[in-house]
Amino acid sequence: MKTYLECLPCMMQQALRAARAATDNEPLQKEILNRCGELIREIPMEATPPETAASVYEIVKEISGNQDAYKKQKEQHIAEAFKLLPDLREKIEASENPLNTAARIAIAGNIIDLGVHSDFNILEEVDKILDIDFGINHFEAFKKQASKSDWILYIGDNAGESVFDRLLIEQLGRKTIYLVRDQAVINDVTYQDAVDSSLDEVAEVKSSGCPSPGLILDQCNEGCLELFKTAPMVISKGQGNYEALSDCGRPVFYLLKAKCQVISEIIGVRKGDIVLELRD
Amino acid sequence: MKTYLECLPCMMQQALRAARAATDNEPLQKEILNRCGELIREIPMEATPPETAASVYEIVKEISGNQDAYKKQKEQHIAEAFKLLPDLREKIEASENPLNTAARIAIAGNIIDLGVHSDFNILEEVDKILDIDFGINHFEAFKKQASKSDWILYIGDNAGESVFDRLLIEQLGRKTIYLVRDQAVINDVTYQDAVDSSLDEVAEVKSSGCPSPGLILDQCNEGCLELFKTAPMVISKGQGNYEALSDCGRPVFYLLKAKCQVISEIIGVRKGDIVLELRD
Numbered sequence: 001m002k003t004y005l006e007c008l009p010c011m012m013q014q015a016l017r018a019a020r021a022a023t024d025n026e027p028l029q030k031e032i033l034n035r036c037g038e039l040i041r042e043i044p045m046e047a048t049p050p051e052t053a054a055s056v057y058e059i060v061k062e063i064s065g066n067q068d069a070y071k072k073q074k075e076q077h078i079a080e081a082f083k084l085l086p087d088l089r090e091k092i093e094a095s096e097n098p099l100n101t102a103a104r105i106a107i108a109g110n111i112i113d114l115g116v117h118s119d120f121n122i123l124e125e126v127d128k129i130l131d132i133d134f135g136i137n138h139f140e141a142f143k144k145q146a147s148k149s150d151w152i153l154y155i156g157d158n159a160g161e162s163v164f165d166r167l168l169i170e171q172l173g174r175k176t177i178y179l180v181r182d183q184a185v186i187n188d189v190t191y192q193d194a195v196d197s198s199l200d201e202v203a204e205v206k207s208s209g210c211p212s213p214g215l216i217l218d219q220c221n222e223g224c225l226e227l228f229k230t231a232p233m234v235i236s237k238g239q240g241n242y243e244a245l246s247d248c249g250r251p252v253f254y255l256l257k258a259k260c261q262v263i264s265e266i267i268g269v270r271k272g273d274i275v276l277e278l279r280d
Numbered sequence: 281m282k283t284y285l286e287c288l289p290c291m292m293q294q295a296l297r298a299a300r301a302a303t304d305n306e307p308l309q310k311e312i313l314n315r316c317g318e319l320i321r322e323i324p325m326e327a328t329p330p331e332t333a334a335s336v337y338e339i340v341k342e343i344s345g346n347q348d349a350y351k352k353q354k355e356q357h358i359a360e361a362f363k364l365l366p367d368l369r370e371k372i373e374a375s376e377n378p379l380n381t382a383a384r385i386a387i388a389g390n391i392i393d394l395g396v397h398s399d400f401n402i403l404e405e406v407d408k409i410l411d412i413d414f415g416i417n418h419f420e421a422f423k424k425q426a427s428k429s430d431w432i433l434y435i436g437d438n439a440g441e442s443v444f445d446r447l448l449i450e451q452l453g454r455k456t457i458y459l460v461r462d463q464a465v466i467n468d469v470t471y472q473d474a475v476d477s478s479l480d481e482v483a484e485v486k487s488s489g490c491p492s493p494g495l496i497l498d499q500c501n502e503g504c505l506e507l508f509k510t511a512p513m514v515i516s517k518g519q520g521n522y523e524a525l526s527d528c529g530r531p532v533f534y535l536l537k538a539k540c541q542v543i544s545e546i547i548g549v550r551k552g553d554i555v556l557e558l559r560d
Contacts, residue, residue: 005299005306008313009292016289026285030325033288037320040313 050214077160
């Protein structure tokens with residue numbers, strides 16, 4: 001997916017949020033906005049949004065000196081998600097279609113990073129998602145592909161959401177390799193976050209080599225590229241990975257919540273819809 | 281009011297909206313965003329938001345060559361507002377407190393420019409505002425000051441909203457000078473828009489000399505400054521005028537809907553609240 005003009009003001013909003021998370025120094029926050037403003041001319045519109053976002057977050061790191069602005073928030077989200085784990089596992093096991101319920105819960109996790117802070121609200125979001133229709137629903141293909149795949153490549157998105165991914169991996173019951181970002185960027189899941197989410201108990205956690213907030217294949221290490229090429233099934237979580245991979249040329253199951261107008265129109269759903277889409 | 285860091289991404293959003301209204305040429309739209317991005321470093325944060333916005337809209341005009349990007353939209357809003365005039369006048373005359381109802385309707389007009397297009401929705405908004413509480417309500421002081429003022433200086437905001445201003449001017453029943461922007465900027469009311477709104481039938485319409493989307497006194501002509509200094513009562517419509525005048529040092533009655541988080545916090549109301557505030 002290319003970068004749209006709408007993405008540029010959105011990048012500036014992200015820059016401000018990240019600047020404030022990274023430093024309390026207001027002149028530095030302003031300098032981050034200055035530099036990101038100047039970056040706009042340099043952005044190739046044919047690049048994917050996560051590539052563009054990566055440049056923004058590089059500027060935040062360079063100017064603030066803070067390499068992991070969302071560290072505390074990530075720890076908090078993982079801790080909050082863990083508290084819900086027993087109840088959610090119970091919901092899955094009691095449901096008529098445990099795999100479908102686990103997929104919905106994994107997508108619900110994609111919401112946490114939007115700033116829902118109390119346990120009560122997270123649970124409310126989960127309950128909502130358990131009942132609503134998918135904007136796109138390729139669940140039958142998802143189930144079928146999982147049943148005939150020896151192993152699955154699972155591309156993680158946010159820390160916290162990662163705990164919910166564990167529940168889906170349990171239900172899939174297949175050997176799973178869980179790909180994470182190579183370094184901290186926004187609140188995306190890194191190796192340490194994945195281990196803190198106990199994903200190493202149900203999957204082999206590997207760094208993709210990619211430092212951007214979306215799996216940009218050009219930035220991945222050789223090992224990741226080989227896995228991506230050979231995996232009998234690939235599951236991609238979240239909007240950033242969709243933006244990076246949607247034109248990759250191999251079948252991928254995308255699980256996400258459509259969080260902005262641009263992506264909603266591209267996918268052909270309404271903003272806020274949950275999506276389980278197989279793209280070839 | 282100074283410019284806040286939040287205003288900068290918002291300026292970029294405004295730049296994109298205005299760029300699209302001004303031209304269909306996508307490379308020119310991108311060039312507008314490039315230039316507005318570069319502008320961020322030059323923005324003095326102690327300047328008021330309308331001063332900053334004025335620079336953005338200057339860039340839009342210069343690059344697109346379109347001096348009045350919202351011309352058609354303004355004409356449409358004025359025409360839509362006119363259709364509602366008889367019903368609204370009836371509502372005012374049938375109400376227990378016609379001046380209060382007219383003030384509410386004038387504030388409701390401040391909503392039109394947010395993109396509510398059908399008559400039905402505008403009417404719905406008006407009905408809503410007739411029933412809700414003000415976030416700040418200095419109506420009694422407003423009524424008292426009007427009753428003892430020989431004449432009133434009324435600072436207009438948006439085209440379309442201007443038609444609703446006529447209803448308040450009728451109820452005030454005082455000689456009124458209606459100040460407008462010196463040239464087209466966003467969908468702010470100009471001399472021609474005010475005449476098209478029939479305001480010349482109930483007030484003397486004058487240009488402030490100010491081309492910014494808010495009455496910046498440093499940019500006003502001598503005549504406007506004299507009026508502003510000597511008026512026994514000043515009514516200021518909308519957020520842009522509030523941003524420009526809130527520290528001006530003379531009593532002004534501000535009628536507006538708080539449309540963003542920054543201004544809501546400054547005024548001390550919730551986002552979306554309607555406000556009738558006397559500031560000394």
